Amino acid sequence: MASKRSDESGKKATDSPRRKSGVKPVGTQKSKGVVSSKKTSKKAAKTTGTTVRKVGSKADQADRARVDARTVDRIESLGESVVRQSLKHTDPFVDVPTRSISNIKFNKSKRLLEMGDAKQRRTLFNLGQAKKFMQTMLIADGCRDLVRAGKTLSLRGMYYKSLHTIAGTKEKTFDGQDESDVVLEDLEVAIDSLRENLHVFAKKRGTMVGNITVFDNGDEINCRRMGTGGYAIPSICEPSVLKFGKCEADFVLHVEKDTVWSRFNEDRFWETHNCILTEGSGQPPRGVRRLLHRLNRELGLPIYCLLDCDPWGHYIYSVIKQGSINLAYESGRMAVPEAKYLGIRSDDYQRCELSDDVKIDLNDRDRERAKQIAAYPWFADRRHWQKEIKRMLSNGFKMEVESLITKDISYVTETYVPERLKAKDWID
């Protein structure tokens, strides 16, 4: 029954209209042959012959194989510990590091959010945890299957893979994707393996364009020739999948959403200012954050953010800079402590002489959130930020990046950003 299910999900994965679906990750397949079942290795052999694309280096393949083997090992040792506990007739448990603000430490010297040591013991024989325990085991099983098969699945795919009706009941193993997403994150921290290493990806979000060439799973992508759409930043931006080629850019400008990004792209801002333009559709997903981190670390590019002047914009900046509370365990791989906040700033209303029409009144939720953000330790010691948030609150309104359009269609690309960059007028 189990093998049948994994078969189906495998089919689903290949059938799904993924951008990369035409391209089999051959290298991965080959290396995976060591651990994968007969069936998949056969398939891999078939695809190897037809592939003509440039593939990752031998070292890459070995690297991936090593990571996968380690991931499978970790899942198996998790399973073995549960079996051992059960056979010893003790309460089986899985220790899951706590992912909440209470277990977050702000590392002042690295300026990163780090996860503390607090762990939550998830036991089977606890009424509130029994189902989650079962789900954890199911997801672990599913991920092991996936890694061994050398395939990837979306979060939703993972949900379907582990979804079935429990024998003899009308209850389903998961009540929705929300449940499986959370359990997957739990599994990540429990076995200290990233989602990317578990071969699960999220929905693609975020776009890039600029003076850079990348190799995405071996495909050369010239981000200077991406038209109006741009390069969709993949969910997995690990070095084993995404490699940087030639790059002339001097910096990265990250904007909040694609509407603003389109404005910059149309004005060919990246060409005139020799930079990379990225966008994260609001709160940037892991892929975008990982990419920004790598652009910053590996290519030494400074990151500038152009976000809305509201608590949500401020928090996007916070997540890019220090990492998020939920994924604090990945801050080291994602955060960009050097990221700078370019705007929109609360005093831009006066400085840019904007009209009254752009004001959006703060509501109670905004005010509350702003105060919360101001109280975070990584904001608390930032004098400029305290001033900025205080001013926004005393203004009583927020502003979107688009508000600059009231001045002129290209005011933001031709005047606002260049001036700020030139004057080094940003908040850190």
Next chain:
Amino acid sequence: MPSTVTPPTSPKKSSGKIGSRATAEEMASKQREISVSEFFAKNRHLLGFDNPRKALLTTVKEAVDNALDACEEGGILPDIRVELLQLAETRFKVTIRDNGPGIVRKQIENIFGKLLYGSKFHRMKMSRGQQGIGISAAGMYGLMTTGQPVLIISKTGRRKPSHEVLLKMDTARNRAEVISETEHAEDDVLFQDGHGTQVAIELEGRYQKGRASVDEYLEQTAIANPHARFTYVTPANEEIEYPRAVDELPPEAKEIKPHPKGIELGTLIQMLGRTGRTQLGAFFKEDFCRVGPRVAKQICAHADLTDRTWIKQVGHAEAEALYKGIQAAKIMSPPTDCLVPIGTKAMLAGLLKEVKAEFFAASSRPAAVYRGNPFQIEVGIAYGGNLPGDELGRVIRFANRVPLLYQQSACCSFKAVIEAGWRNYGLQQARGSLPSGPVVVMIHMASTWVPFTSESKEAIADYDEIRKEMRLALQECGRKLGTYLRRRQKMRRESERRNVFARYIGEISMACERITGSDAGEIRDALETIASRKTAEADQQLDDEGRVVEAGGGLAVDDSVIIIDSATDGVEAAAEAGEVAESLFSNSPSETGSRAKSVKKSGKKIGKKSVKKTGRKTGKKAGKKKVT
């Protein structure tokens, strides 16, 4: 009237200046005594004959009340048969037969034909009837609406003949006229016990089921009188039996003398006039209860008299002073052994057989006093089972074991139920209304004199002392219910836990097998062993005081609580309850004698198993309740 145009003037003895309408002499010729029966014939609503539906109920009620009183006074376990025969759309023949001591021939006319004739009015004793109006009024109502006389058959002993009397009420003279009478020699067909009385009244009425119906009245009477057996033949010719649940007659109520604080000035003057004593001291000591020489002296001293003062010398002023003296004196409460409460066990037995619930609790307050009248409040609660869960709870009210079916919201007990604060006990209750949920609350007031708001005995008057006692009794029961509900919720969680573990163990062991290659069956067995150990631990939870809770919790040792089945499955539990109730208390002859004991037993042993077992064991013996 001779003239209609003259302006209205008082008919004085006038000189003829104003055209007189009637002279004093003329008027005197019209002035005459009004018979009590005539008064009530015109004001029949005062007695509960307002409309045909109520009239039918009142007739049954008066006859049954009398039958029960007679049986109890005669020391006989009541066995009463009520038959409603529908003659036409609105015409019924009501026949009530009891196995009481019977009525001697010469009293038949008085009892059934005279209003305000009875044994109960003049004494301070707990009984259902009070004034001696009821049954004669019913007969009168029947005669007035149908013209048919009342048929009475009575037999006083096995070797004595039975008398059959056809009576017609003469309202003008407040007495009965015998139309015909026959004597049957030792007719034992009608009265199997050798004695008893049967009354048949034809009247205009309307039969309707539901609230305040004859059915409801009999059901509630059966609850409050578990020592009685009722057979009820409905107009649809369906025979319903309300079996006997307890084989012990309630002890006989004692008669007491009036308590000084319970009388009014007029009564005091009357008593002074009637007494056989000569001196004040003796009068107080002998004619009242709870008055000793010291108290008597104190009262007299307050009125500047002594206990040796001759009663002849006590005038109106002195009587008033004495009355004040009584109010000022500290007098012990009246004796309460004159009250015969239903008792928690009997109440539980009654509820158990008529209400299909899963939890029963009862509590009894110590006797208290209002206006010098001793009274005692008892409360029973039934919860869950087949009771409707989405409606307001039901209050069933009793006064001296008689159900009160009308004017609920005017009744003291209703107000007490609202006041009791049910949210503390796990029930929902909107402000100013009854608690909602599957609950039946039974309130019983036993007293030598129940203060009704009207002659038709529909609601208990709202005395602070009574309401307070009711509230306290309700809260005592409420606490038991609360304990049960909390425990039930816990049990529900426990069984949920069991299910949850059982459900997930299979999945987990299979996932483990896939991950590690270990045998799923082995893992499952191991996990199931742990699970059963875990749930066993959880079952043995500690209660609030830190003791290990046995099967029934703190309620297990409580005599006044019965729990049918604590299973979470409501329908099944309810069915079980019905079975237990029927089997434990059904009146099958084989069980006679041990039934009272079995009630006691079931009160003590709770826990699922014990009661379940009893249910099964006796379940087969139990006869069907409804026989058509």
